[in-house]
Amino acid sequence: MYIEQLQKFKINLGSYLVIPLAFLGLMVYNYFSTQGIDTADMMKKMTKVIGVNGTFTMLVAPLAFLFFVVLFYNKFIQNNTLRILTTSREKIDWKRIFFSFGLWSFITIATTGISYYMAPEDFVLNFKPKEFAIFVVLAFLLIPLQTSFEEYLFRGHMLQGLGLATKTRWIPLVVTSFLFGIMHIANPEVEKLGLVIMFYYIGTGLFLGVLTLMDEGLELALGFHAANNLIGALLVTSDWSAFQTHSILKDVSEPSANIQIFIPILIIFPVLLYIFAAKYKWSNWKEKLFGTIKPIDVEEFETIGK
Template sequence: MYLEQVKKFTSNPILYFVLPVAFLLLMIVNYVFSMGVDSNAVIDQLIQQVGVNGAFVLMIAPLSIGLFLVWFWVKVIQRQSITSLTTSRKKVDFKRIFFSFFLWASITIVMTYIAYAIEPENFVVNFKPKKFLLFLGLAIILIPLQTSFEEYLFRGNLMQGLALVTKSRLLSFLLPAILFGLMHMANPEVVKIGPIIMMYYIGTGLFLGILTIMDEGLELALGFHAANNLIGALLVTADWTAFQTHSILKDVSEPSGSFEIILPIFVIFPILLFIFSKIYKWKNWKQKLTGTIDLN
């Protein structure tokens, strides 16, 4: 069992919270200093200085490198195996990662095509072959590292630490999801769309938490998160998003927010959970999501 296996290790429980708390404090400081600052103007200035690809690397590289910090901390300081941080299985199931990745990548591509076909006036073609290929190379390397960092930090280290301290599946599931959502408060999308978008970020955290707990490992969450950020960055960019990229399309419409939030949270994510549950034969939902964790 993914959460129960923390009892195999004798690390001080405090060690599980050092990196998550430090990261969240950095996010809070960033949010405080960004209040009253036009984040889009800051991003535009950075792009003028180092270019679109350069700005992308500078923004994402710290998070990408953070994955190796998490692995080092868990392996050397906590003396816990990376496999046990990833899954309850004897070895990491890469088939699960790739299936989740390609399923969500396919859905994202189809939804983007439909949106473009229905309202082509909302998009302009942004495709520049040389710049796109360079960005593609950077994105394939950096984005999966960035998304994996967030998964290992929130659905891995923090979730297992909470399981060890609280012995509550519900708290271990809910708190990382809420903190994952709050981590995005400084994103320019929040300014553009409004606080309602926090429902999407927290809802996505809840969805990823359900994947992790019900499937007894991070594999499905790792694949989904990588596909969500990578394919999204390659397909569409907008002037008001955190990542300005050499994507294929550029969204020039004014976001309403409500539809983009309601569709994935209340329609698509439940459908995905149903698909995964049938494929991987998930059972005992109530016990796994809200029950007590036996660490004896």
Template sequence: MYIEQAYRKGFNFGLYLPIPVVFLVMMVLNYAAIKLLNINTEDLLRQQVEEKGENRVFVELIAPLSIALVLLLLWVKYVHKQTIRSLTTSRKKVDWGRIFFAFGIWASFTVAVTLVDFYSNPGNYEWNFQPVPFAILAVLSIVLIPMQTSFEEYLFRGYLMQGIGIATRSRLAALLTTSIIFGLLHVANPEVGKMGMVIMVYYIGTGLFLGIITLMDEGMELALGFHAANNLVTALLVTSDWTAFQTNSVLKEVTEPQAGLSIVLPVVIIFPILLFIFSKKYKWHNWKEKLTGKVVLPTHEIY
């Protein structure tokens, strides 16, 4: 029902292309510039931070995606004539309880894992907390990060999931296409330069996980909460010189990253555990049909 409810008479997949195409072209050009000009993204970020400060660089990085969220929602409302509620969920109203549950469970897990690693390996971290810069970061993060993560979720798990699903009549095509594109868009991140392309396993795996919970739950609420928790807690809790977010966080990781269990573990163990928890709490069933079944278009518009 989640995908199908975006269908309307005179459906034109071409109207789905401008926003993702512009976004993809910008990402490709950014990646091409980095490669052709041999730009070291870690050094570039460090230079920007030294010149402008962490909080200003943070805003410059994240604000464009926050603005993009507004543009996407306006496009859906006035070009597609679709309600934001129907882009978000198949329920009669957005279930904020689901958003906060996913946010809480992933934020708690992230904090717990970070604290365990901090006390187990104190030499890997520096105390980075400064009250005033952190307070400013907290305000900026609480406002901007949910908008940034919501843009990515509305674009991939909402807008493109529905558009591709209706165009191909295939839930599996929508799931795989959006997950792979979501992962590949992170290819210019500094983390890729440090760990290599193997980290794409994590990015694509995360996209696949978010797509699965959206299709199984017939709505984006869980994905919205999870993604917001992931970025918000990370920005506030721990930073390093080689991550995309350079922030005035509580801790700073000073070790060099290694491509190992930290990449594979979430995809093969942690995400399946979360799927189990969500499935029991929200009584999911009929997995095969919801993930790989055919999209059957309604005979009338339903939003």
């Protein structure tokens, strides 16, 4: 019902094109404008001028601001509600958000600890109490807004709009996953590791899309994405990553595109889907992922979210 519930309103499907096209245009411009430029080196120079925390804020704050742009557009242009953009349930389920956030935070901390134990030479202690304390405040303020913007844009606004337009579930799932991956194409990681890293980004988008469709809401995706970026930024940074941060550790190993890129997609994400499916008793996978968007009558509208 996450997509179907919008049939209750008179939706102008053209209104779903404005924000995605504007954002994608910005991404295309950003990509071509950085061709031939060593983005990692550019970020190093920026860091020398305004500092690590200043650079982090400069990169993340615009995306955090766009979160409010999406909500404003949803409320005042499309006459929609935050609840409908977020979930098919009667109200936003914060327990789902916190469960997903906590689960992925635990896994991220555990895998980082294992990596450090297995190859301590790949890391150096980067912890500076004062700078770290300031970064913690900035990270908790900005990163959840940044990740929420991406979720509300791709798994909310775009997935719902494409679902209504195509009357399918699989088309918005595939398209939004691909576009989510393409959004990261200008990241320093892509320059360092090559286009093979795009499999990880697109695969992550696919995983988040499956979460949204199977759970009939954004809550699990919101929690996972926030934990992935926030906890990761607090724990580890590197000279070639998109986020330069005052983290606890710094990865000084030479990055390479190897089988590790595919481990989350092929192993970890399927295990997470199994855990979520068991906890929330998901069923009817074929219909929820590949079924059509069917008209629903007035009586069904009254039961949405209950």
